[in-house]
Amino acid sequence: MRTTYHFLLILAGGLLLGSQPVLAQQPTLPTPRQNVPLDSIRLSDPFILADQRTHTYYMTGTGGLLWQSKDLKRWDGPTQVAQPDPTSWMGPKPMIWAAEIHPYRGKYYYIATFTNRDIKIDTVQGSPIERRASHILVSDQPTGPYRPMGDATYLPANKSTLDGTFWVDKDNKPYLLYCHEWVQNQNGTVEKIELKPDLSGTLGTGQVLFRASDSPWSRENPRTGPVRPNKVTDGPWVFRTKTGRLGMLWTSWVYDVYTQGVAYSASGTLAGPWRQEPTPITPPNYGHGMLFRTFEGKWLLSIHSHQDIKGKYHRVPRLFEADLSGDKLVIGKLYHP
Numbered sequence: 123m124r125t126t127y128h129f130l131l132i133l134a135g136g137l138l139l140g141s142q143p144v145l146a147q148q149p150t151l152p153t154p155r156q157n158v159p160l161d162s163i164r165l166s167d168p169f170i171l172a173d174q175r176t177h178t179y180y181m182t183g184t185g186g187l188l189w190q191s192k193d194l195k196r197w198d199g200p201t202q203v204a205q206p207d208p209t210s211w212m213g214p215k216p217m218i219w220a221a222e223i224h225p226y227r228g229k230y231y232y233i234a235t236f237t238n239r240d241i242k243i244d245t246v247q248g249s250p251i252e253r254r255a256s257h258i259l260v261s262d263q264p265t266g267p268y269r270p271m272g273d274a275t276y277l278p279a280n281k282s283t284l285d286g287t288f289w290v291d292k293d294n295k296p297y298l299l300y301c302h303e304w305v306q307n308q309n310g311t312v313e314k315i316e317l318k319p320d321l322s323g324t325l326g327t328g329q330v331l332f333r334a335s336d337s338p339w340s341r342e343n344p345r346t347g348p349v350r351p352n353k354v355t356d357g358p359w360v361f362r363t364k365t366g367r368l369g370m371l372w373t374s375w376v377y378d379v380y381t382q383g384v385a386y387s388a389s390g391t392l393a394g395p396w397r398q399e400p401t402p403i404t405p406p407n408y409g410h411g412m413l414f415r416t417f418e419g420k421w422l423l424s425i426h427s428h429q430d431i432k433g434k435y436h437r438v439p440r441l442f443e444a445d446l447s448g449d450k451l452v453i454g455k456l457y458h459p
Contacts (some may be wrong), residue, residue, distance in 0.1 A: 166426055176262075178191070183439075187200035211275065217239070230262070233286045237252055253282075255276065256286025358370070367390065370384065421445065423441065445457075
């Protein structure tokens with residue numbers, strides 16, 4: 123359900139080739155522009171960092187590119203920021219999906235999904251599974267460049283993982299959260315794994331937090347048989363309400379409608395157990411959301427609208443008002459800066 127859109131994104135020139143941009147092989151790389159309205163940007167999985175140090179908003183997502191804004195209204199970009207190692211498992215031309223930027227202990231960490239289509243790690247129901255994994259790059263600046271550090275592999279090579287995000291739990295340890303992709307396990311999961319203190323690698327093994335089938339609202343209708351839970355887990359994002367309740371945004375589908383849901387941890391930690399809310403948290407055809415706070419102190423949900431136009435996905439960043447003052451996250455109306 124993701125592949126068609128992201129392949130189109132590759133053709134649009136939104137990927138990085140190796141440790142340096144190889145512009146000769148990317149004639150359609152976007153030319154940086156200035157003062158671009160948010161709703162004029164096509165971007166999947168939009169992540170916005172409100173960076174206190176530079177008092178600038180930085181938006182990234184799928185494609186390995188970066189946009190900048192002082193007011194959320196007008197954006198400059200995009201520029202290339204990800205520089206993975208072309209000699210690593212990613213190869214010289216990895217696809218880059220769902221990037222996030224997290225400031226931590228004086229540095230900026232770029233957590234993204236990288237795919238090497240030339241390496242096959244598995245075959246499921248006759249379909250080859252490409253080498254795909256969540257991975258972390260680092261920079262001293264929010265604008266990058268983001269380069270590898272430490273371990274070449276954060277997650278098992280034979281496991282297709284995506285949509286990594288970051289959280290420091292009540293034990294003060296950093297964790298990588300990610301999805302084990304449904305195309306491989308046929309029932310997508312959200313999992314956690316502990317990170318080394320400097321985020322240069324992982325410790326131990328991943329632990330399943332919940333599965334796609336745990337959701338009461340996600341649905342798919344196979345060609346034969348009854349309606350059943352959807353297989354997809356996308357875009358986990360962890361947050362805490364003002365009352366201290368730990369929640370997680372994540373995305374799946376209701377038949378052919380991309381849909382944003384939420385779950386809450388009964389223990390207040392990543393260990394859970396995680397209890398799914400009975401209904402989605404946003405209107406239909408929105409997904410892969412994350413929360414950030416503006417420089418004025420207002421909470422917003424950054425998310426992309428999802429439209430299927432003649433078989434092609436059209437995704438645009440959108441902002442919704444968000445309220446974390448109670449025991450549950452409440453999503454309000456569309457926000458126009």
